[in-house]
Each structure stands twice: as C-alpha cells, then as structure tokens.
Amino acid sequence: MLPHLVSHPVVNARFLSDHLGMAGQTAQNALNQLTEAGVLTERTGLRRNRVWEHRGILTVLDQYAQNLLRR
Template sequence: MPQLIAQPIVTTEYLCDSLGLSKPQAERAVKRLEEAGVLTRRGGARRNVIWEHRRILDVLDEYAAGLRRG
C-alpha cells in the first residue's frame, strides 16, 4: 500500500520491480486490490494494463485545484 500512495498509477511490472514480486504474485495482488475496490483497471486488454488508485488521484487533483485558486 505505501507504494500506491507514492505511485498511484502502477503496472504489474512496476510492482515486480519495486517490491521484488514475481509476475504471478503481482497479478494476484492487483486482482485482490481491484476486487476490494482499491485499484481500477485502465487501458490495455491483456498487455499494457495500467492500474490506478483513484482515491489518491482524487486527493491530488483537489490539492492541485486548491493551488490554482490560492
């Protein structure tokens, strides 16, 4: 989870590299997080799938909007 806060848009390859997971482990992890509503699939059918943590991105968007207003 700390990786998702620092990097709210991930691929399974990123998770493998940053956490030292095997590809099957990373795929199981994103599947569980998707089922829990933490990650949302974006782009790609089987290849080049990107997963995003929408809630973190929403917080960042709100912060950026506040900076523009401020």
C-alpha cells in the same frame, strides 16, 4: 504494496516486480485482488500492458492541485 500507492497511485505489474521485488504472477495476483476489493481500478481495458490506479489518491491529488491553482 498498499503503502506504495500513496507515492505511486498508478501502477502496473512490472512496477511491482521492479520496485517491490514481486514475481510477475504474484504482482498480477495482488493487482487482481485489490481490483476485486475495490481498491484499484484497471484503466486501460487491455488484456496486456494493463495499468491500475487508486482513484481515491488521485482525487486527493487533483483537489490539491486545484487549490494550488486558485491561490
């Protein structure tokens, strides 16, 4: 799952199931473990339909976009 975060830094359990073939509970467990490890941040605050992000990758992409705008 970790290599896929570079191209998809915002994910949910359905994405993991659909694109990586994970079972629903396996996807949820992976998201919970990565959240506890500080790799992902849950951004919705909801109990259902939650979305996680990799803040580090998003920061790099934001910085890159800012550099493009300055040129």
